[in-house]
Amino acid sequence: MxxxxxxxxxxxxxxxxxxxxxxxxxxxxxxxxxxxxxxxxxxxxxxxxxxxxxxxxxxxxxxxxxxxxxxxxxxxxxxxxxxxxxxxxxxxxxxxxxxxxxxxxxxxxxxxxxxxxxxxxxxxxxxxxxxxxxxxxxxxxxxxxxxxxxxxxxxxxxxxxxxxxxxxTPPAAEHTRDTGENGDDDGQDGWGEDGQEDWYDAWAWGDRPPSDRLRQLRGNVLGVAQDHRDLLDVFDGWDPAVQRAAARWLARRAFEVAGMDDIGWVRPALTAMDLGEPLPEPFTSPEAVFPLLWTGFNGSGPVPFDASQGARHRPSFAVPALFAAVNDDPLEAVVDAFSHAEATCDGQAHDLLTGLRSRFPFPAGR
Missing domain, CATH: 2.60.34.30 (Competence, DNA-entry nuclease inhibitor, ComJ)
Structure with missing residues (x-):
């Protein structure tokens, strides 16, 4: 070799x-x-x-x-x-x-x-x-x-x-490029001057191109787009205050489903999130928190894990929702908080969406 x-x-x-x-x-x-x-x-x-x-x-x-x-x-x-x-x-x-x-x-x-x-x-x-x-x-x-x-x-x-x-995609003999009136390649179906993103957009965003704000987001925006394309447009249409409030609600809901919302060393972090204050210890980083899900903090016991809910360790999915909710960008915060909350609520995602719609403004039909 x-x-x-x-x-x-x-x-x-x-x-x-x-x-x-x-x-x-x-x-x-x-x-x-x-x-x-x-x-x-x-x-x-x-x-x-x-x-x-x-x-x-x-x-x-x-x-x-x-x-x-x-x-x-x-x-x-x-x-x-x-x-x-x-x-x-x-x-x-x-x-x-x-x-x-x-x-x-x-x-x-x-x-x-x-x-x-x-x-x-x-x-x-x-x-x-x-x-x-x-x-x-x-x-x-x-x-x-x-x-x-x-x-x-x-x-x-x-x-x-x-x-x-x-x-x-049909074989190349059948797979022809779009042409203009004079038969020239218009560059819109693959790698022309303006068309290099077309094939990627079709996969990532479906039949509706995203706004510039959505396109620029990092994090889990493409993962949400695969299953909840309409929801992204709703998030994008909210003003920043609503985006931030929804991100915080989603993070709290994730912690409730994971059984973490009433743990002594967790409650101060949720309160700080709601007040827009820096997260306290041990929530200095995701890496600092994850080991504590099994060992606890300052002598406390580990986070309870109900195996009867299935093999998914929900606390591991809830913690990233909190860090997402405090992201400086409120749109990225709500998108990523939803992604992590949905993963936490595996098997209960319908209830998560129902709760979100009942608390925040959704256009008719969305």
Missing amino acids: IVLFDADVPVHYGFMLLTSGDEYPDLSNTWAGQQNGLAGAATPGVLSMITGLHTGRVPLRIEWHATASEPGADWEEIVDVPFTPPSVDMCVRSFDDSFDVRLPDTGLLRARYCAAGMDAARDADTVMSEEPTVDRYLLQLWPDEEAAETIVRQTSAIAAYWHGVARE
Whole structure:
């Protein structure tokens, strides 16, 4: 085995390419007619690789094997595609960056793309330079004259989504680009001057583009968009005071469901949240609180956990709702507080939404 590349790749719009050229293909054409949407090899000489992360750094390792390689048990997503590189001199390209990769040989190869942490990275959306990476990727290449496309393993929701997109995209001969009156490409369905976000928006936001404020949010906004697109528009339409009040209510509701709202060392933190004051110890950071869910604080006992409610440890999901509710950005606060409260209320999410609608202004039909 030869390691051809092993580094963090800066991504934007959630993709990487293995290519020999400087031009970006229409990304949707790379998986057109395939069964999988993570590794696209339908455009000759180009291999596209989808990432869970939208913006930030993702670790990518590329290996060359003499013969077939067994997939590792720690990889959550694995797909195989036949790939014929046009040259031994290739490069890994993302939106703005390029890294040279030299292959030992060309010819028909099997390309095995492996991923881990895609759903978590989709929820994170963005990783800043000082933050740890979330998802990671491995591309293995080896000569194989009988290489065929195969979904070897699929576990995440985001991988299932992209596989579905690929299956709904007709083969390239049928998959034509939109054109203007003179037949020229209008650049609106893939990688034209103004259209590079179209395919990503269709996945992230559905058939209704987000406001600039929603698009700029970090945190769990994309996770909420997948199941509660209308709710995001409601949050966005509230004034900051309502956003803040709803975030605090959601955090309190999460603590109630988790059985934490009446614990002595927890109550001061909830009061501080309501008053807009700094959170007291031990709520200096999520990392400081999580161990105390099992050991308690200042000699107190651990947070009660009712196993009869299921395997979910609700306190672990409630704590992030509190830190979300004190976010400086009130819109991000309510979006993330809802995301964590919904996770805490697993099995009771309908009641959470009903309570939210009864206490805060919702437009008719939303």
